[in-house]
Amino acid sequence: xxxQSLPTHARVVIVGGGVMGVGLAYHLAHEGWGGDTVxxxxxxxxxxxxxxxxxxxxxxxxxxxxxxxxxxxxxxxxGKLEAETEQAVTWHGCGSFRLAYTEDEMDWLRHTLSVGTxxxxxxxxxxxxxxxxxxxxxxxxxxxxxxxxPDDGHVDPTNVTMxxxxxxxQKGVRIFRxxxxxxxxxxxxxxxxxxxxxxxxxxxxxxxxxxxxARQMGEWSGLQLPMTSMTHHYFVTEPVPEFQSLDRELxxxxxxxxxxxxxxxxxxxxxxxxxxxxxxxAVWIDECPWDYENWLFDADYDRVMPxxxxxxxxxxIFANLGIQREVHGAISHPPDGNPLxxxxxxxxxxxxxxxxxxxxxxxxxxxxxLARWIVHGAADISMREFDPRRxxxxxxxxxxxxxxxxxxxxxxxxxxxxxxRLAGRPVKPSPLYDRLKEKGAVFEEVYGHERxxxxxxxxxQRDYYGFGRTPVHDMVATECAAVRTAAGIMxxxxxxxxxxxxxxxxxxxxxxxxxxxxxxxxxxxxxxxLNRRGRIxxxxxxxxxxxxxxxxxxxAFFEQRLLDHLAAHRGTAEITIRTLSTDWAALALNGPRAxxxxxxxxxxxxxxxxxxxLTAQQITVAGHSLWxxxxxxxxxxxxxxxxxxxHALAVYDALWAAGEGHGLTDYGSFSMNALRMxxxxxxxxxxxxxxxxxxxxxxxxxxTDKEYLGRDKTLNxxxxxxxCAYLEIEPDGRFDGNGGEAVRLHGKVIGSTASVxxxxxxxxxxxxxxxxxxxxxxxxxxxxxxxxxxxxGRILGAPAYDPDNARPRADLQxxxxx
Numbered sequence: 001x002x003x004q005s006l007p008t009h010a011r012v013v014i015v016g017g018g019v020m021g022v023g024l025a026y027h028l029a030h031e032g033w034g035g036d037t038v039x040x041x042x043x044x045x046x047x048x049x050x051x052x053x054x055x056x057x058x059x060x061x062x063x064x065x066x067x068x069x070x071x072x073x074x075x076x077x078x079g080k081l082e083a084e085t086e087q088a089v090t091w092h093g094c095g096s097f098r099l100a101y102t103e104d105e106m107d108w109l110r111h112t113l114s115v116g117t118x119x120x121x122x123x124x125x126x127x128x129x130x131x132x133x134x135x136x137x138x139x140x141x142x143x144x145x146x147x148x149x150p151d152d153g154h155v156d157p158t159n160v161t162m163x164x165x166x167x168x169x170q171k172g173v174r175i176f177r178x179x180x181x182x183x184x185x186x187x188x189x190x191x192x193x194x195x196x197x198x199x200x201x202x203x204x205x206x207x208x209x210x211x212x213x214a215r216q217m218g219e220w221s222g223l224q225l226p227m228t229s230m231t232h233h234y235f236v237t238e239p240v241p242e243f244q245s246l247d248r249e250l251x252x253x254x255x256x257x258x259x260x261x262x263x264x265x266x267x268x269x270x271x272x273x274x275x276x277x278x279x280x281x282a283v284w285i286d287e288c289p290w291d292y293e294n295w296l297f298d299a300d301y302d303r304v305m306p307x308x309x310x311x312x313x314x315x316x317i318f319a320n321l322g323i324q325r326e327v328h329g330a331i332s333h334p335p336d337g338n339p340l341x342x343x344x345x346x347x348x349x350x351x352x353x354x355x356x357x358x359x360x361x362x363x364x365x366x367x368x369x370l371a372r373w374i375v376h377g378a379a380d381i382s383m384r385e386f387d388p389r390r391x392x393x394x395x396x397x398x399x400x401x402x403x404x405x406x407x408x409x410x411x412x413x414x415x416x417x418x419x420x421r422l423a424g425r426p427v428k429p430s431p432l433y434d435r436l437k438e439k440g441a442v443f444e445e446v447y448g449h450e451r452x453x454x455x456x457x458x459x460x461q462r463d464y465y466g467f468g469r470t471p472v473h474d475m476v477a478t479e480c481a482a483v484r485t486a487a488g489i490m491x492x493x494x495x496x497x498x499x500x501x502x503x504x505x506x507x508x509x510x511x512x513x514x515x516x517x518x519x520x521x522x523x524x525x526x527x528x529x530l531n532r533r534g535r536i537x538x539x540x541x542x543x544x545x546x547x548x549x550x551x552x553x554x555x556a557f558f559e560q561r562l563l564d565h566l567a568a569h570r571g572t573a574e575i576t577i578r579t580l581s582t583d584w585a586a587l588a589l590n591g592p593r594a595x596x597x598x599x600x601x602x603x604x605x606x607x608x609x610x611x612x613x614l615t616a617q618q619i620t621v622a623g624h625s626l627w628x629x630x631x632x633x634x635x636x637x638x639x640x641x642x643x644x645x646x647h648a649l650a651v652y653d654a655l656w657a658a659g660e661g662h663g664l665t666d667y668g669s670f671s672m673n674a675l676r677m678x679x680x681x682x683x684x685x686x687x688x689x690x691x692x693x694x695x696x697x698x699x700x701x702x703x704t705d706k707e708y709l710g711r712d713k714t715l716n717x718x719x720x721x722x723x724c725a726y727l728e729i730e731p732d733g734r735f736d737g738n739g740g741e742a743v744r745l746h747g748k749v750i751g752s753t754a755s756v757x758x759x760x761x762x763x764x765x766x767x768x769x770x771x772x773x774x775x776x777x778x779x780x781x782x783x784x785x786x787x788x789x790x791x792x793g794r795i796l797g798a799p800a801y802d803p804d805n806a807r808p809r810a811d812l813q814x815x816x817x818x
Contacts, residue, residue, distance in 0.1 A: 006176060006199045010038040012374070013194050013203040015181045015217065017041025018050035019161045019359040021209030023367035025173045026164040030368075031375040034171030038203070040196060042180035045165055046158045047293040048211040050359060052329040053157040054234050054273050056252055056262060057361040059121045059149040060098045062112045062415060064740040064752065065381045067119045069365025076364055077155045085170065087163035090156035094265070096252035097131055097146040105257065107467035108414050109147040110788035111738060117785050118742035118752035122151045125788060135250050137242060138263075139314045152252065154264065157360050164364065180290065184208075184220045190348060205374060207351045208344070212330050214354035216287045223344050225388065226395040227355040228404035229288065229330040231281045231297055233304050234273035236266050236325035242317045243268040256412040259311045270318045274307045280408040282401050283330055299326040331357050335395060335403030336421070337410070341366045341386040342373060345560045348568055352388045357411075377532040382688035389560035394427045394448035416465035417738045418444070418453070418670075426450045430493035431585055431648040439666060447556040449494035449581075452668035454479065467787065468735045472670065473758070479667035480674055480760040483634050486663030487591030489655060490672060496559040497580040497642065500566065501549040504573035509542065509550060512569055512709055514693060514702040518544040524614045524629060527701060529565055534692045534713025537565055539684075543616045543629060551627070551642075555684055556581070569709065585648035588672075589655060590638035592807075593662035598639060600658035601651075604628070608811035622654030632808045633672060635679035635801060677766040678759040678801035680726045685739060685755045686768050692716070695770075697724045722751060725776040727784075727793045728800065729765040731758070735787040736765050743769045743793065744783040750775050753784065762800045767793070 012028060014021045017039060025039045041047075057074055061067050082089045100106045109125055116123035126148045128140045134148075165175060176198070183195040184206055192206035208225070210217040218225035243250075243265060252264040261274040281303065301308070312319045332355045334340055339362065340355035353370055356363055366386065369379035384390070406423035420442070426433065428448040437443075441452040442464070454475050464472055482488050500509060510517055515527035523544045529537045538561055540554040554562055559581055566577055589598060595606050604611065604619040611617060616629040624647035632638035643651050656664060676683060686696055692714040693702045702714060729737065737756035742749050751771030759766045767784065775782065778797030783790040799805075 004174065006179065006196065006201060007038065007174070008199070008201060010201060010203045011036030012038070012205040012207065013192070013201055014039040014207040014209050014353070015184070015194065016048070016209030016211055016214070016354070017045040017175070017177065018048050018209065018211050019046070019157060019363045020211070020353045020356055020367060021207070022161050022164045022168065023364040024207060024209060024353050024370055025168040025175070027364070027368040027371035028374065029168045029171035029173050031371045033375055034168065034173050037168075037173045038201065039168070039173060039175045040179045040181055040194070041175070041177050042290070043293040044177055045175070046161045048213070049329060049331050050157050050161055050211075051294055052296060052327050053360050054262070054271065055154045055157045055360045056096070056264070057154065058096050058098070058152045058252070058254070059116055059123055060096065060112055060147050060152070060254065062108070062115050062740065063385070064115055064119070065383070065385060066362060067115060067121070068381050069362055069369070071119060071121065072365040072368065073361065073363070074151055074153070077160055078153070081160065081163050081167065085163045085166040087166045088159055089163050090159045091153060092155065092249055093151065093153040094249040094251050095134070095148065095150040096152040096254060097135065097148055098254040098256070099146045100144050101142050101257045102144070104414055104466065106144055107787060109145065111467050112147055113788045114742055114785040115740040116149075118740060118749060120749065121149065124148050135253065137250070137315060137317050138253055139316060154252065155360060160360065181217070184217065186221065186347065192349065205349045205351060207353050209353040211354060212284060212288045212332055214332065214352070218344070221347070221350060223347070223350070224393065224395060225340060225344065225352060225354065226391050226400045227332045227334045227340065228282050228401050229284045230333045230404055230408045231283055231328055231330050232273070232275060233299060233326070233328045234271060235308070235323050235327070237270040237272070237318050238321045238324050239268050240270050240317055240321065255314060256414070258314055260307045260412045261311075263311060263315055269324065270315065270321070272308065272311045272318070274304045274311070275408060275411040276304050276307055277409050277412075279303050280405045282405060285397065285401055295329070297328040297330070299328050333357050333404040333407050335391065335400055335407065337407040338385050339366060340388040341370050342383055342388050343564065345389045346564065378535045378689045380690065382690050384557070384684065384688060387561070389564065390447070390557050392448055392560065399424045399427070417467060419465060420444060428582060430491055431645050432491045432493070432652055435649060435652065436491060436666065441666070441668065444669065446494045447559055449556055451494040452491055452666070454668040454670050455666050467738060476670045476674060477760040479665060479671035482663060482665035483591045483636060483667060483671065483675060484761050485592065486665070487589065487593040487597055487659055488634070488665050488667040488671070489652070489659065490588045490667050491585075492588045492640065493585040493648070494556040495581070495586055496554045496556055496562060497584050497586070498552045498559075498562055499549065499578040499580055500552060500575055502573070502575035503548055505548050505550055505575050508566070508570055508573045508575055511707065512565065513542065514708055514711070514714065516703050516706070517542060517550075520544065521546060522615045522617055524616055524631060528687070528693060528698070529562075530693070530708070530710030530714055531689070532710055534710035534716070535689050536687045536691060536693065536696065537689065538562055539687050541631070543627070545627070583645055585643050585645050587641045587643070587648070587652060587655070588633070588638065589641065590632050590634040590636045592637060593659070593664070594636065594638045597655055597659040597662055597664060601654045608809070613809045621651050624651055626651065633681060634675040635681070635799075635805070636807050637810045638808065674757045674760060677755065677757040678761055678799065680796075680799040682724065682768065683755060686724050691724070695720055695723055720773050722770040723773045723776050724754070725751070725769050725771045726796045727767050727769060727782065728796055729756070729767055729784050729786070730792040731765050732791065737767065737784065737786045742785040743771055744785065744790070745775055745780075750782070759800055764800060766800055
């Protein structure tokens with residue numbers, strides 16, 4: 001049957017026919033856009049990275065969002081897709097084990113067990129005896145335990161992609177094979193023009209699902225999409241005699257420490273996959289050749305030999321067998337290992353569905369969320385860790401390669417909470433970077449900026465990481481105590497800082513923000529920008545600098561999201577948008593002695609009568625003009641000082657000199673997080689695209705007397721599926737939790753934690769958790785599963801610290817906390 005001719009117009013054009021592109025086509029069709037969607041593939045479907053994938057998928061993930069995706073994918077592969085399309089999928093539901101040899105690895109498995117419990121997975125922690133019962137051939141020497149996920153398995157990558165293609169076609173999607181796209185440009189009216197070898201097609205939405213070609217495809221449109229092709233080996237052995245009489249398939253073994261990869265059955269053969277931890281191989285750095293289909297590289301045994309030898313030690317029944325098949329193919333790796341799923345930065349209706357290193361395991365679930373984002377304006381899971389706009393212009397090609405190699409080597413390492421990836425840094429150090437580094441600052445990277453996490457005092461970096469408490473706990477306690485009893489100063493230059501000015505600035509911001517804008521010059525408002533589903537795009541502080549000039553401050557990783565949101569809705573508004581994130585620095589000065597310290601450096605009147613809480617003034621500090629904003633994320637008397645970059649170090653030095661006699665201490669983001677949890681201030685983990693303002697329990701920041709984007713949906717408080725609760729948890733002195741843990745009531749899971757931190761001032765573990773609304777009553781006792789064990793928890797009705805919020809408003813000096 002001849003292939004249909006290429007249409008001239010479509011609503012959506014997807015470029016790329018691997019599991020990601022086809023998965024998106026399938027899910028767009030299920031969201032009702034099948035007849036409006038066209039998919040283009042330069043060769044045959046799956047002929048890029050998809051066809052050579054090993055095809056495994058596991059519930060063993062400590063990422064809450066990815067957990068939702070893999071659970072959906074396993075359900076799709078294990079029955080739903082084949083029943084719908086009558087196309088063979090070849091699902092092998094053999095289950096899997098993830099092994100642990102050390103206590104750190106066991107802690108990782110315990111945390112993953114907690115997350116899996118919250119998600120309702122069939123998951124358990126087992127000992128070597130139980131592993132041996134289901135997998136008698138694996139050498140378990142040194143193994144302490146394993147996470148057993150019985151519903152896991154593997155699937156034929158080509159079959160599952162073809163089945164989704166059949167399902168997409170059944171609902172009207174048109175798929176064109178052997179139709180290579182050669183350019184993608186945006187027309188003056190905003191539509192996208194996709195040029196191909198067989199004609200040109202114009203569309204409202206274009207999707208880059210180009211796999212190893214995705215980065216160079218982005219360059220056609222002037223986009224920098226950070227990812228690098230890295231090569232990965234797996235090997236298939238000759239038939240294994242011991243497998244011939246088995247009446248069941250052995251579970252997949254994930255051995256991160258010894259093998260740095262996975263071992264499973266491939267029919268009656270063995271399959272060994274390796275992510276070597278040294279000398280990773282990047283290819284096609286400039287571009288992937290267009291004529292490469294079903295391409296494999298020659299095996300590089302020297303590179304993988306230490307781990308291949310150990311795999312034979314772990315599976316002795318493979319030791320005398322030959323290698324029948326070598327698979328050495330390229331896979332995309334973004335700088336942080338997470339896929340690029342969502343809008344491309346700086347343009348409208350160009351979507352990324354690429355950069356996925358585990359396409360079979362993660363792909364369809366992520367594609368479903370992207371389809372919902374495209375069609376409805378928001379996904380149903382938090383997309384923060386996948387949003388392509390989490391990277392900025394600093395993500396140059398050379399930097400991408402450095403970070404991709406780092407990510408490859410970390411693929412089978414323990415994903416410690418807050419693990420600090422150090423390769424390719426610093427990129428955007430603040431003007432205080434060298435000074436703070438001399439004082440022991442341990443930095444984290446946020447949107448390219450270097451921000452202090454804490455200040456180390458005599459411990460090595462290897463001691464920083466763990467799922468339980470580390471020496472960092474005591475350092476954070478010291479910093480928190482200083483802020484509560486004297487004063488603390490923090491470099492917050494990483495915050496996004498954007499100025500919006502012009503005759504239409506007030507009108508534009510008013511229709512994009514749920515709260516009332518500040519009415520007077522110097523006024524400050526905390527507000528949220530929503531999407532058309534009424535869900536949270538971002539939280540921002542708005543300061544009115546002049547009658548038609550506003551200053552917006554939000555988290556660093558929302559910079560491009562904020563700029564895109566303003567651009568998407570500005571229409572013909574007469575406004576000017578200036579990004580000041582790098583040009584301006586910022587300091588937070590908090591604590592009972594904050595006024596005394598700042599007063600020593602300025603002639604400004606800092607009293608309540610002349611400098612009220614939640615107001616801003618332009619003042620001079622140490623001879624330099626800056627904007628001082630009286631607010632405090634720590635919940636103390638305090639100011640944020642926003643300063644032209646060149647003057648920031650002088651201002652910091654002056655404040656430090658004035659504060660030494662008052663007990664001024666440097667503090668970092670870990671202390672900031674603990675302090676905000678004591679005050680029950682919600683952060684980025686709570687305020688996501690998954691929730692409305694009502695669900696996040698921040699409806700007090702929404703006005704009912706004005707119109708704004710998403711208003712009706714966010715004000716709809718009927719039948720909420722969940723609500724954000726604030727609770728305290730019984731400490732055990734070792735594990736405080738890391739977010740994603742299951743919350744239970746009478747033995748039944750009723751929610752999960754979003755943020756967890758130890759409140760050093762109040763001596764309690766504090767958490768935000770999304771739970772069923774009927775549970776969110778002060779005094780309700782619950783269980784929280786931390787490190788695999790239940791702990792007593794209790795819903796709180798007020799902040800654990802300063803519930804009346806008296807301290808930030810203080811005029812006469814409040815008594816320091818003892």
